[in-house]
Amino acid sequence: xxxxxxxxxxxPNQLHRILAISVLMALSSTAAHAAEPPKQAKFTxxxxxxxxxxxxxVWNFSSNTPFVRPAKYQGREFMTKEEVAADHAAIQARSxxxxxxxxxxxxxxxxxxxxxxxxxxxxxxxxxxxxxPPNGQLPPLQPGMKSENGGLGPDTGGExxxxxxxxxxxxxxxxxxxxxxxxxMGFNSGPPFVPSMYNNNVQIFQTKTHAVIMTEMIHxxxxxxxxxxxxxxxxxRQWSGDSRGYxxxxxxxxxxxxxxxxxxxxxxAGNGTTMKLTERFTRVGKDRVDYKFTIDDTTTFTKPFTAxxxxxxxxxxxxxxxxxxxxxxxxxxxxxxxxxEREAAAKKSxxx
Amino acid sequence: MHSIVRKLTVLMIGSVALGGAAVAQDKVARTxxxxxxxxxxxxxxxxxxxxxxxxxxxxxxxxAMGALGAIPGxxxxxxxxxxxxxxxxxxxxxxxxxxxxxxxxxxxCKLPGVPRATYLPxxxxxxxxxxxxxxxxxxxxxxxxxxxxxPNTEYQVESWMGYNLAxxxxxxxxxxxxxxxxxxxxxxxxxxxxxxLKVQERYTAKGANVLMYEATITDPxxxxxxxxxxxxxxxxxxxxxxxxxxxxVEFVEELLYGKYRKGVMK
Numbered sequence: 001x002x003x004x005x006x007x008x009x010x011x012p013n014q015l016h017r018i019l020a021i022s023v024l025m026a027l028s029s030t031a032a033h034a035a036e037p038p039k040q041a042k043f044t045x046x047x048x049x050x051x052x053x054x055x056x057x058v059w060n061f062s063s064n065t066p067f068v069r070p071a072k073y074q075g076r077e078f079m080t081k082e083e084v085a086a087d088h089a090a091i092q093a094r095s096x097x098x099x100x101x102x103x104x105x106x107x108x109x110x111x112x113x114x115x116x117x118x119x120x121x122x123x124x125x126x127x128x129x130x131x132x133p134p135n136g137q138l139p140p141l142q143p144g145m146k147s148e149n150g151g152l153g154p155d156t157g158g159e160x161x162x163x164x165x166x167x168x169x170x171x172x173x174x175x176x177x178x179x180x181x182x183x184x185m186g187f188n189s190g191p192p193f194v195p196s197m198y199n200n201n202v203q204i205f206q207t208k209t210h211a212v213i214m215t216e217m218i219h220x221x222x223x224x225x226x227x228x229x230x231x232x233x234x235x236x237r238q239w240s241g242d243s244r245g246y247x248x249x250x251x252x253x254x255x256x257x258x259x260x261x262x263x264x265x266x267x268x269a270g271n272g273t274t275m276k277l278t279e280r281f282t283r284v285g286k287d288r289v290d291y292k293f294t295i296d297d298t299t300t301f302t303k304p305f306t307a308x309x310x311x312x313x314x315x316x317x318x319x320x321x322x323x324x325x326x327x328x329x330x331x332x333x334x335x336x337x338x339x340x341e342r343e344a345a346a347k348k349s350x351x352x
Numbered sequence: 353m354h355s356i357v358r359k360l361t362v363l364m365i366g367s368v369a370l371g372g373a374a375v376a377q378d379k380v381a382r383t384x385x386x387x388x389x390x391x392x393x394x395x396x397x398x399x400x401x402x403x404x405x406x407x408x409x410x411x412x413x414x415x416a417m418g419a420l421g422a423i424p425g426x427x428x429x430x431x432x433x434x435x436x437x438x439x440x441x442x443x444x445x446x447x448x449x450x451x452x453x454x455x456x457x458x459x460x461c462k463l464p465g466v467p468r469a470t471y472l473p474x475x476x477x478x479x480x481x482x483x484x485x486x487x488x489x490x491x492x493x494x495x496x497x498x499x500x501x502x503p504n505t506e507y508q509v510e511s512w513m514g515y516n517l518a519x520x521x522x523x524x525x526x527x528x529x530x531x532x533x534x535x536x537x538x539x540x541x542x543x544x545x546x547x548x549l550k551v552q553e554r555y556t557a558k559g560a561n562v563l564m565y566e567a568t569i570t571d572p573x574x575x576x577x578x579x580x581x582x583x584x585x586x587x588x589x590x591x592x593x594x595x596x597x598x599x600x601v602e603f604v605e606e607l608l609y610g611k612y613r614k615g616v617m618k
Contacts, residue, residue: 049384049482056481172614174605183601203497205479205486207391212479212486214495221488221495223477228592238597318497320511324601325462325535334612341614 045250045283048206053250053283055204055211058318059311061291062117063195064091065126067307069136073127077136084125117198124310129194131292132306138267139303147269150178163264163271171337174330181330183323184239185263186217191240191256191277192293193217195309202311203318204252204281204289211245211252213279216318224254231257239263241277252281270300287313378559380523383480388523388557390478393593394585396471396565399426403541404581405434413453423540429471429581435543436576448542456540460608461600463494463512465536466529466551467567467581475588477595485518490595498527507531514551525555538569546573561587 046054064087073079079087128136141147148158150167158169160176165187168177179185188196193215205212211224224245232242242258256279259272276296284290289311296304381389399407406428412421437445448455458464464472474490485498496513499505507515507530514529534547554566563585570578611617 056484173612174609182605184599203486205481205484207479207481209391210479212488214486214497219495220493221486223479223488223595225594232592232594232596236596239599240597317499319509320463320496320513322463322512324492325512325533330609331612334609335617338612338614338617 043285050206050208052206052247053252054206055252055281055283055289056206058201058203058314058316059289059291060117060201060314061193061195061309061311062200063124063129063309064088065124065129065195067129067194068138069128069130073136076127077131077134078125079127081125117195117200126308129307129309130305131308132294133303139301139305141269142298142300142302145269145300147264147267149268161262163262164268168333171333174334177330177333179263180218180323181333183218183327183330186215186220186321186323189215189217189220191222191243192279192295192307193291193309194307199321201314201316201318206252211254213243213254214318217321218323219318219321222256224252234258237261237273241272241275248280250282254279254281265297265300266295270297274299289313378561380557380560383482385482387482387520388525389480390525390555390557390563391480393475393477393588393595394563395473395475395588396583396585398429398471398583399424400429400471400581400583401468401473401539402426404429404539404543405541407541429583431580431582436579438574438576441544441574445542445544448537448544450542452540452542455542457535457537458491458540459604461492461604462535463492464489465512465532466496466514466516467553467565467569468536468538469494469496469513470553470565470567470585471583474598475593475595487516488595490598492598492600510547512536521554523556525553527553527555529553544574545569545571548573555585558584561589563587 048054048056130136130138133139148156148164150156150162150164150169152167155168155170155176160169162169162176162178165178165180165185168181170176174182180187186199188194188200191213193200193202199215199217201216203212203214203216205214209225209227211226212221213224214221220240222240222243224243226245226247228244231244236242236258237260238258239260239262241256243254243256245252245254247253254277256277257275259275259277261271261273263272264270265272265275274297278294278296280290280292282290282292291309291311292306293309294304294306295301298304383389402423403426407423407426409425410423412418412423414421435445453459458468458472463469469476469487469489469491472489472491476487476489479486479488483499483501485500486495487498488495494513496516498516498518500518502517503519505517510531510533512533512535515531516527516529518525518527520526529551530549532545532549532551534545534549537544548571550570552568552570554564554568556564556566558564564582565585566580566582568578568580569575
């Protein structure tokens with residue numbers, strides 16, 4: 001299977017890995033059980049010098065698996081091998097079409113597929129990243145709660161503060177833009193981090209008293225204290241919350257509170273102040289860590305929910321995602337809007 | 353007499369014991385691999401971040417900040433007192449200083465680069481593994497990954513916090529920093545560098561709670577010779593110490609983008 005995956009963060013050796021995995025998937029007959037994930041060989045979790053399960057290194061959490069289960073997979077937790085192959089082929093075809101589309105007239109769009117990490121990187125046969133509720137759908141919002149999302153389309157016209165990441169409500173000032181356009185938060189870096197277009201890389205650091213979850217996106221180093229149970233004073237509110245952790249067998253468990261009201265809980269709903277996040281990092285193979293997270297905020301959602309994101313080891317390095325330092329986009333967005341206003345005003349006065 | 357001797361003896365033993373305890377307490381911790389354990393939260397004191405060279409106290413550039421915004425004097429952190437600029441570079445430094453608030457990248461919340469990140473008046477945390485380290489700074493959430501296990505590799509692309517390769521020289525941690533963006537400064541007095549900057553940092557533990565920090569700056573485009581700064585870094589001993597958010601991007605939006613607001617920009 002020919003793949004065409006590349007981002008600034010994927011090294012040639014990683015590309016080889018992806019190719020190798022794809023080839024293995026195509027050849028493997030043991031993985032052919034319909035509706036079942038391939039069996040993992042028995043694996044002993046390596047320990048670091050402190051006896052902790054060794055989670056160190058750079059992990060890629062790209063995924064082609066949708067977050068919520070598409071209707072066509074209703075009632076099924078796993079895809080068949082054939083469905084996975086068909087999915088890959090469709091993406092491949094889309095990539096090739098997209099990568100050939102340059103030049104021409106009109107809008108050039110944001111990114112072609114060359115920049116996008118969207119191929120499943122592991123034998124993840126799940127029909128959704130969401131594993132609980134078991135139907136693969138997000139629990140309903142509490143009555144009166146609504147979710148507001150931006151996106152790459154027109155501005156939403158909503159109110160400040162803008163808690164979603166991509167897009168904006170209008171262009172009157174920087175506060176009208178999404179948090180990732182303002183270089184405050186990444187669009188995939190969470191917490192919890194979820195697979196998205198690119199920079200789906202995280203490096204985990206471990207010491208005796210701390211762990212650090214560092215996302216490449218927006219270079220957010222979330223420091224997890226292992227030697228304290230209590231969270232910081234409730235008056236202290238942070239963009240990525242306040243993380244405490246412990247080891248439970250071979251799993252690093254991270255509990256995060258003290259989120260700010262300037263972010264949403266998930267998918268544009270609620271605000272961070274009531275959010276409790278529990279993340280579980282489990283080394284399940286030589287080159288694989290399972291990342292499972294639960295969002296518990298019954299002020300916003302009627303029930304907690306849990307997703308499972310497999311992560312694959314990469315030998316590459318994280319690159320510095322210096323977003324704010326080169327945020328010409330913000331100047332251009334605002335200046336462009338002012339120019340449009342001037343032109344509209346000139347047209348109006350000319351018409352009179 | 354007897355009791356005095358006894359009391360003295362007790363006192364002496366006591367003080368020896370105390371001294372011993374103090375020494376024991378001040379021992380540099382070691383990792384299981386036997387290297388100095390530099391994990392922890394550190395911070396420089398003093399006013400090197402204002403100006404690496406010796407400088408007098410100055411009034412605040414922002415009138416409203418009064419005495420609280422005034423700049424304290426400093427003995428200087430440069431070995432030999434002065435940075436050995438080439439004449440044209442010295443002129444540029446003075447221009448930078450004259451236009452400090454307009455030009456200082458930290459006013460705009462940009463990543464500080466190395467060594468400036470080290471001696472900002474904000475704490476930073478060292479996360480030390482056998483093969484890698486993370487140095488993470490409260491200011492702007494700056495961070496850099498430092499590699500022990502990639503000797504003789506080179507940076508692939510310039511970055512604000514550089515490409516960081518480490519090794520141990522005895523008990524001193526040595527980090528060679530290359531590939532830094534030329535846009536960063538050394539302090540708030542306009543001291544700057546060019547695109548070919550190389551920084552060699554040395555961290556040496558002097559007891560449990562103090563690191564001696566040295567940085568040798570090499571940039572033949574800007575300086576007549578390499579020069580060195582040094583200063584102590586202190587462990588933050590505050591109860592339950594941890595780094596907090598200082599996401600200053602939000603704090604500079606009005607400064608950077610205010611002029612493009614609707615109703616402001618004509």
